[in-house]
Amino acid sequence: MLLLYLVGISGLLFLSYGIVVVSSFHSSFPSGIRLMIYVIGLLLGGSAYAASFYKLFGNTARSIQFINLPASAFEKFLLGFIFTQIVYLLCYVTLFSQIDQFMCYLYNTRVSIPEWIKASGDISDFKATPLNLTGDPEQYQFLILFAIISCAMYLGSVSFNKNAFIKTLTLLIIYFFLMMFLNSTMLKWMVDEEIMPHGKFVNDSFRIDQNMTPVGVVVLPDNWSSLLNYYIPVGILLLCWMATYYKFKEKQV
Numbered sequence: 001m002l003l004l005y006l007v008g009i010s011g012l013l014f015l016s017y018g019i020v021v022v023s024s025f026h027s028s029f030p031s032g033i034r035l036m037i038y039v040i041g042l043l044l045g046g047s048a049y050a051a052s053f054y055k056l057f058g059n060t061a062r063s064i065q066f067i068n069l070p071a072s073a074f075e076k077f078l079l080g081f082i083f084t085q086i087v088y089l090l091c092y093v094t095l096f097s098q099i100d101q102f103m104c105y106l107y108n109t110r111v112s113i114p115e116w117i118k119a120s121g122d123i124s125d126f127k128a129t130p131l132n133l134t135g136d137p138e139q140y141q142f143l144i145l146f147a148i149i150s151c152a153m154y155l156g157s158v159s160f161n162k163n164a165f166i167k168t169l170t171l172l173i174i175y176f177f178l179m180m181f182l183n184s185t186m187l188k189w190m191v192d193e194e195i196m197p198h199g200k201f202v203n204d205s206f207r208i209d210q211n212m213t214p215v216g217v218v219v220l221p222d223n224w225s226s227l228l229n230y231y232i233p234v235g236i237l238l239l240c241w242m243a244t245y246y247k248f249k250e251k252q253v
Contacts, residue, residue: 002049002083006091009045013037013099021103025110028125034103038096038131042146045092050084050153051165073249081241084154085147093133104128144233151237155244 017037024030069076107128133139149172156168187206208216 002088002091005045005049005088006095009041009092010095010099013041013096017099017103021107024107026112026114029104029107029111029128031128031131034100034131038100038133039142041096042089042092042142043149046084046088046146046150047153047169048165049088050080050150051157051168053080053084053154054157055164074245077245077248080154080244084150088150089143089146097130097133100130104130144230144237148233148237148240151240151244155240155247158244158247 017034020030020033111126113123113126152172153165153168156164160167
């Protein structure tokens, strides 16, 4: 099943990335769109694979055969963790890296730089380099987000016998919109000003406005960044995996 997902994702990546690159032969390299393609493939592909990993629970005969296998609930749970969190991630990153290198080579050999850009001497935007998937701190936040979403989808594959992907995705969308609404609403209750919250996983600052004009910014101390961006998401991930494990034990019984 993993092989089929990788073949499908590679085709979609190659097609979408290729269309973007070919349409950019007379303009600067679309590095922003490339990052968007990478993130969408990582999150959407990983979540779809995790949600379908235990779709056999929708079939009574197959689920009974699986439960009766001579392995503990933890071993079966660990199998899902390895494939949905580690194997898929390594395969996807490797696959995207190969496609990215090919597309960068294709762009660099086919790009037509305007003469006025050549005259300026700055052609850096017209030179494609492979995406840095390890050295950029932003990439680690994408990986944490991937781990949380795929884990939630894995929990959904164990919890729902039918249409696990759609049901879990719907719950995640409701959760994220609810959290965004509550974060903004609670801040407005606490601060009697027009504010604009900011943050990735949770609010880490907010801007104070008066008559649509910014007049100040309130930020948390710098030493809180690790807590907000890493420790809290990792804690959510661990809680989600614990819930998945106990749900799996319940299925085993």
